[in-house]
Amino acid sequence: MQRETPLALVLAGHVDHGKSSLLGRLLHELDLLPTGKADELAKLSERRGVPLEWSFALDSFQAERDQAITLDTTRVRLKTAHRTLVVIDAPGHKELLKNMIGGASAASAALLVLDAQAGAEEQTLRHAYLLKLLGVRELVVAINKMDLIGYSEATFHAREHEVGTALARLALQPRAIVPVSARDGVNLKDRGSLVPWHRGPTLLAALEAIPTPQADRALPLRLPVQDVYRSDTQRAIAGRVESGALAVGDELLFSPSGRSARIAALRAWPHDGPKTVEAGDNAAIVLDRPLVVERGEIASHREHSPKWTSVFDAEVFWLAATPLTPGRELTLQLATRAVGVRVQAIRHRVDVATLELQPATAIAATEVARVTLRAHELVALDDFSALPATGRFVLRDGFVTVGGGIVDASGYPDQHVARAAAANLTPMRHQVTDVERAARMGHAGAVVWLTGLSGAGKSTLAMALERRLFDAGYAAYVLDGDNVRRGLNANLGFSPEDRQENIRRIGEVAALFADAGFICITAFISPYRDDRQRAREATRGGQFLEVHVRADLAVCEARDPKGLYWKARHGEIKGFTGIDSPYEEPDAPELVVDTSQRDIATCVDELFKFVATRSRAN
Amino acid sequence: MGGDRRRVRFWIRLNAGIIAPGFRWALRMSDHLHALEQQSIHVIREAYARLKPLAMLWSLGKDSNTMLWLVRKAFLGQVPFPVILLDTGNEFPEVYAFRDRLLKEWGLDYINAECPSVEETDASLPPAARAAARKTLGLKRLIAARAFRGILLGIRRDEQAIRGKERVFSPRRPDGSWDFRDQPAEFWDQYQTDFPAEVHVRVHPLLAWTELDIWRYVERESIPVCELYFARNGKRFRSLGESDITFPIASNAASIADIIRELEQTRESERAGRAMDHEREDAFERLRAAGYM
Numbered sequence: 001m002q003r004e005t006p007l008a009l010v011l012a013g014h015v016d017h018g019k020s021s022l023l024g025r026l027l028h029e030l031d032l033l034p035t036g037k038a039d040e041l042a043k044l045s046e047r048r049g050v051p052l053e054w055s056f057a058l059d060s061f062q063a064e065r066d067q068a069i070t071l072d073t074t075r076v077r078l079k080t081a082h083r084t085l086v087v088i089d090a091p092g093h094k095e096l097l098k099n100m101i102g103g104a105s106a107a108s109a110a111l112l113v114l115d116a117q118a119g120a121e122e123q124t125l126r127h128a129y130l131l132k133l134l135g136v137r138e139l140v141v142a143i144n145k146m147d148l149i150g151y152s153e154a155t156f157h158a159r160e161h162e163v164g165t166a167l168a169r170l171a172l173q174p175r176a177i178v179p180v181s182a183r184d185g186v187n188l189k190d191r192g193s194l195v196p197w198h199r200g201p202t203l204l205a206a207l208e209a210i211p212t213p214q215a216d217r218a219l220p221l222r223l224p225v226q227d228v229y230r231s232d233t234q235r236a237i238a239g240r241v242e243s244g245a246l247a248v249g250d251e252l253l254f255s256p257s258g259r260s261a262r263i264a265a266l267r268a269w270p271h272d273g274p275k276t277v278e279a280g281d282n283a284a285i286v287l288d289r290p291l292v293v294e295r296g297e298i299a300s301h302r303e304h305s306p307k308w309t310s311v312f313d314a315e316v317f318w319l320a321a322t323p324l325t326p327g328r329e330l331t332l333q334l335a336t337r338a339v340g341v342r343v344q345a346i347r348h349r350v351d352v353a354t355l356e357l358q359p360a361t362a363i364a365a366t367e368v369a370r371v372t373l374r375a376h377e378l379v380a381l382d383d384f385s386a387l388p389a390t391g392r393f394v395l396r397d398g399f400v401t402v403g404g405g406i407v408d409a410s411g412y413p414d415q416h417v418a419r420a421a422a423a424n425l426t427p428m429r430h431q432v433t434d435v436e437r438a439a440r441m442g443h444a445g446a447v448v449w450l451t452g453l454s455g456a457g458k459s460t461l462a463m464a465l466e467r468r469l470f471d472a473g474y475a476a477y478v479l480d481g482d483n484v485r486r487g488l489n490a491n492l493g494f495s496p497e498d499r500q501e502n503i504r505r506i507g508e509v510a511a512l513f514a515d516a517g518f519i520c521i522t523a524f525i526s527p528y529r530d531d532r533q534r535a536r537e538a539t540r541g542g543q544f545l546e547v548h549v550r551a552d553l554a555v556c557e558a559r560d561p562k563g564l565y566w567k568a569r570h571g572e573i574k575g576f577t578g579i580d581s582p583y584e585e586p587d588a589p590e591l592v593v594d595t596s597q598r599d600i601a602t603c604v605d606e607l608f609k610f611v612a613t614r615s616r617a618n
Numbered sequence: 619m620g621g622d623r624r625r626v627r628f629w630i631r632l633n634a635g636i637i638a639p640g641f642r643w644a645l646r647m648s649d650h651l652h653a654l655e656q657q658s659i660h661v662i663r664e665a666y667a668r669l670k671p672l673a674m675l676w677s678l679g680k681d682s683n684t685m686l687w688l689v690r691k692a693f694l695g696q697v698p699f700p701v702i703l704l705d706t707g708n709e710f711p712e713v714y715a716f717r718d719r720l721l722k723e724w725g726l727d728y729i730n731a732e733c734p735s736v737e738e739t740d741a742s743l744p745p746a747a748r749a750a751a752r753k754t755l756g757l758k759r760l761i762a763a764r765a766f767r768g769i770l771l772g773i774r775r776d777e778q779a780i781r782g783k784e785r786v787f788s789p790r791r792p793d794g795s796w797d798f799r800d801q802p803a804e805f806w807d808q809y810q811t812d813f814p815a816e817v818h819v820r821v822h823p824l825l826a827w828t829e830l831d832i833w834r835y836v837e838r839e840s841i842p843v844c845e846l847y848f849a850r851n852g853k854r855f856r857s858l859g860e861s862d863i864t865f866p867i868a869s870n871a872a873s874i875a876d877i878i879r880e881l882e883q884t885r886e887s888e889r890a891g892r893a894m895d896h897e898r899e900d901a902f903e904r905l906r907a908a909g910y911m
Contacts, residue, residue: 005650075775075782077828098803105805134805226660227667229693236694240660269695282659284694295667319803333808336667394808401803401810 005212006077006084010107010136012100012127017115018144021182023089024054026078026204029189054182082208087111097130097366098319101404104131108213109138112163116149116156116179120163122353129352129368132170133315133406135388138213139167139174140206146195147181153197169355176206217278219243220304222382222390224335225254225297229284236267236284237293242335242389246283246299247276254297255380255416256308261287296337298380298390306380306390307409308416310530311344311497315370316363316405320397323362324369327582330402332373334381334393341395342582344372344496345575371405372496374530378415381407412497437517441475443615445514447539448521448607451532451586452549453578454564455556457595457603461549462523464604469519469611476519479506496575500531507535514543519615527583545614547607548589551596553578590614651835655688658823660807661786662692662770665821666699668811669768673729675757675911676701678713679858680843681772683720684832685824687841689770690724700727702760702769704753707732708860716844731760740908746863747905754909758794761818768811768819771911776828777888780906786825792816794909820911829888830881837874848872857889864892 011019027033045052078085090103104110110131114124131139141163149155156179167174179187179195180203186192188203201209221244229236246252246263253260266273267284277283287293298306318324324343332341347370349360363369384391384406395403438444448465450458462478469476485492489505492498503526513520526532536544556578557565568576575581591610593603662685666672674689674697676682689697703717721728733756739748761769775782785801787809802810811819824832836843846855853866854877867886871877902910 005653077776099801102803102805226663238663238692240656267694269691269693280653281656282663282692389806392806394806394810396810396812399810399813404803404805404808 006086007109007207007210007212008086008088008107009207009210010088010090010104010110010131011113012090012104012110012124012131013113014115014118014121014123014127017113017118017124018055018182019089019113020055021053022113022142022144022180022188023076023087025182025185026188027076028054029185029204030078030080032077032079051183080204080208085207097317100127101130101134101317101319104136105134107136109140109207109210110136111207112139112141112174113144114141114159114163116143116145116159119159120166124163125166126352126366128167128170128172129350129355130317132172133317133368135384135392135406137172138210139172140203140210141167141174141177142180142203143177144180144182146179146186147184151179151181151186151194153195156195156198175210176200178203178206216243217245219279219387221246221250221300222306222335222387223252223283223285223299224337224390225293225295225299226336227295228293234267234286235290236286237299238282238284239299239336240282241277241279243279243387244301245276245278246285251302252285252287252299253302253305254291254293254299255306256378257293257297258416259291259293260302261289261291264288296335296339298335298337305416306382306387307412307414308378308380309409309412309414310375310378311372311500312379312381312407312409312412313347313370313372314393314405314407315350315368316395316403317366317368318363318403319365320400320402321365323364324371324403325362326580328397331396332375332379332393333396334379334407335390337379339379340376341373342376344374346371370408374496374528376530381409383408383410434517441517443474443517443519443612445517445543446519446611446615447510447514447535447544448519448611449510449526449532449535449544449546450521450523450549451526451546451589453551453553453556453583454525454576455559455561456549456551457600458523458525458549460600461593461595461603461607462521464600465521465607465611468604468608472608472612474519474612474615475517476521477513478521478523479510479513480523484509494575500528503528503531504534507531507538510535511538511540511543514539519611525577525583527577527581529584529587532586545591545611546586546589547610548586548592550592550594555596648838651831651838654827654831655691655835657826658685658688659692661809661821661823662689664807664809665768665770665787665811665819665823666693668809669819669821671764671766672699672768672770673764673766674699674701674770675772676703676726676728677772677858678703678709678717678844679772680832680836680841680847681774681824681827683841683843684827684835685770685772686724687839688823697724697726700729702729702731702757704731704733704756704760706749706752706756706860708749708862710846710858710861712846713844713858716842720842729760729764731756734759743904747902749860749863750905750910751908753911754794754905757911758909761794766818768821770821770823772824773822773911774827774829774832775825778902780902784822784825786822787811788820788822789813789817790820790909796907796909798907830878833874833878833881837878843874847877849876857892859892 011023013019028038042052074089076087078087088103088107090100112128114120143156143159160177164177178200179198186194191202222242223239225237225239227238229238248263248266251260251262263285265286266277267286268274300306326343326345328343330341332339346360346363348357349363350368351358352368360369382391391407393405394401450462452458459480462480466476466478484506489502492502503524506522506524510520510522532546560566564573567573568579577583593607595603676686733752736748736752738755739751743751773781783798785804790796846858848854849869849872852868852870854869854871855866869880871880
């Protein structure tokens with residue numbers, strides 16, 4: 001008797017390799033076709049003078065006459081003597097990848113069908129690649145149409161070797177590679193006499209042997225918060241345990257807010273709440289103290305928490321008609337969190353047939369690429385390879401689902417670790433107070449953070465301002481590319497991550513200058529709001545003065561003091577702000593100085609008055 | 619952690635064959651129902667979190683009653699949104715009586731949506747389909763009046779081939795119609811809920827269940843079902859619709875256990891007694907494309 005949870009099996013492979021015929025014949029072998037259907041098909045085929053076509057059985061069985069509708073996924077139940085398989089017949093056409101992915105993501109195993117005459121063609125490899133990307137690890141390969149190669153053992157072994165090698169390159173190891181003929185019904189349910197040389201299982205035996213996937217309770221706990229239910233007396237946090245398990249009394253850490261509390265009780269209806277909830281099950285959690293928790297956070301135990309980052313790499317499959325390009329703004333949905341992201345960079349395109357990594361500036365529909373994404377807020381996530389449910393995401397553009405992907409954040413630091421480390425430090429109190437420093441200097445410390453496009457006039461303004469302030473008796477100092485890149489940041493290159501780290505360090509150093517009582521002027525493009533916000537946060541309240549040095553791109557490009565725009569336009573520099581990399585204007589800068597409208601002397605004057613006013617000693 | 623140790627001991631006894639195989643089977647079956655139940659609760663909670671205002675169609679059949687039970691599980695005994703009966707006035711008297719009983723017992727926020735007359739439906743449809751199309755119209759008007767963004771429905775993939783094509787979260791155009799040729803990509807339980815303001819989303823928490831799953835779950839959870847499902851004088855209703863277009867099947871199944879046994883053997887389709895499915899080959903497809911459930 002078959003009684004277990006059905007195994008969801010996706011049928012994948014090239015469009016003409018006989019997927020539907022195989023499924024139709026399997027239904028016949030298992031006696032699942034309506035009475036009389038097999039005779040009807042035999043007569044139909046005889047009339048047409050063609051060999052019996054089993055795919056007709058599937059089409060009429062599913063009442064799929066409408067051509068368009070057959071293009072979406074179909075689900076067929078196969079009841080064998082030992083278990084039930086829900087076969088998801090995914091479309092093989094390249095342009096229907098959207099539906100194929102939908103079908104495959106619901107499966108825990110795959111049957112890859114290929115034609116014994118043709119072997120592993122590009123579409124077969126594409127499907128195999130996507131199956132792997134989607135996390136389907138259990139695989140059986142059917143080499144179909146053995147009748148057309150005269151059941152040749154040698155040809156089968158050649159195909160077996162070929163597909164085995166191709167899958168091995170994807171680190172996929174099929175449970176079995178079986179020779180079959182859908183037309184003759186060979187080696188499906190029964191071995192038959194035509195493949196006496198085959199030592200492996202029949203197709204059905206191979207499928208029945210696929211283990212039912214088990215949620216791994218030993219993995220770290222992840223519970224994405226779905227909702228919070230408030231009653232007069234209690235708040236219950238609702239969510240599904242995606243991995244691991246939780247129990248009453250456990251301390252939960254919510255990421256990325258960093259709040260934590262203990263589980264006071266688990267609720268349920270109509271029975272009393274359980275003491276533990278394991279992977280796959282929904283929980284309703286009452287905490288031991290009131291805590292602001294919102295949909296989108298991920299609950300974990302304090303040890304083995306998810307990574308906190310706003311930048312990460314991902315392998316993305318793209319489905320939209322308009323290509324994926326750097327700078328594109330999208331919505332990322334990961335577990336229950338939705339957050340705006342920008343495509344920071346395309347690292348490479350993956351040729352799914354050859355696995356070659358190709359440089360690319362745009363990714364078209366059905367292509368797969370590795371990209372760097374930058375979220376507008378801190379996100380809690382995991383590497384897909386470690387915890388799939390919190391390491392995969394969907395990308396949307398407005399109302400359209402445009403792609404999906406899996407996270408590889410291995411190259412990026414965990415902000416949680418950095419914050420936790422900082423939290424463990426006990427600041428030493430200086431014996432000299434801020435007031436004493438300000439009295440000695442005659443002014444309070446400050447960071448004057450100039451931001452703007454290359455050529456907007458930041459460095460010119462910074463140096464002129466330093467002169468003015470110094471002459472007026474202020475302790476002022478400029479940090480710019482020259483004095484920072486040579487020493488402090490000599491180990492950093494120009495990758496996005498290094499640029500970010502460059503700005504982070506400058507922010508920290510500037511904050512120390514301000515703390516020491518200096519007016520520290522920085523002159524860096526610093527195109528990202530996140531980075532500038534972080535520099536602001538490094539500084540004590542009121543000391544950070546963000547100045548937007550504004551000039552139109554056209555003006556800056558015409559000035560081009562270092563010849564950089566010319567190089568960027570001619571492809572000699574990649575990722576140049578304003579050309580092929582974005583500049584995020586400040587939301588609410590303390591001051592805007594427009595250098596395209598006014599001359600430098602006027603701008604310096606304005607800046608000087610502003611800084612003098614803001615750094616007046618109290 | 620005493621519970622864990624007990625569980626481990628239990629598994630050892632189970633696998634050592636100390637516990638009877640029949641019980642072993644029941645356990646695995648309940649694993650399957652448990653997995654379906656948890657998946658449905660997740661979908662229901664997701665719909666409630668993301669589609670506001672939300673409502674549920676409650677046809678009073680076994681499926682929608684199972685769904686209502688799952689809603690109560692999801693929200694710890696509450697039903698935090700209205701339940702709607704698309705009332706043609708032609709339900710069986712037993713169905714109305716069943717409704718009145720549950721309304722009293724469960725304290726539901728209930729909307730009785732009266733459906734427009736048959737004269738207002740698409741005249742090119744066959745008669746039984748036209749009778750069914752009254753519900754489509756009734757739903758359309760209710761959604762327009764109450765501005766519901768999400769509607770929970772208890773349909774299943776195994777009922778009907780066209781329903782097999784459905785998404786869990788299925789957007790409907792402003793006229794209520796279903797664009798089955800270009801459905802959103804749906805993967806990894808990452809359901810799409812953001813659509814233009816005039817679009818509403820049909821949410822299908824029971825899509826993966828089969829008719830047998832429903833009955834086994836009804837039995838396990840003791841969910842109330844209408845008496846018409848049980849055989850009287852050699853006949854019972856396998857699927858409940860309006861009294862004018864729904865017919866009983868020959869059956870002696872008088873209890874849930876009987877029904878389960880009957881279904882384990884049958885090759886007849888569940889909706890064999892629903893006239894609207896059989897008048898014309900594409901009748902059901904047309905009904906659904908136009909917004910039928």
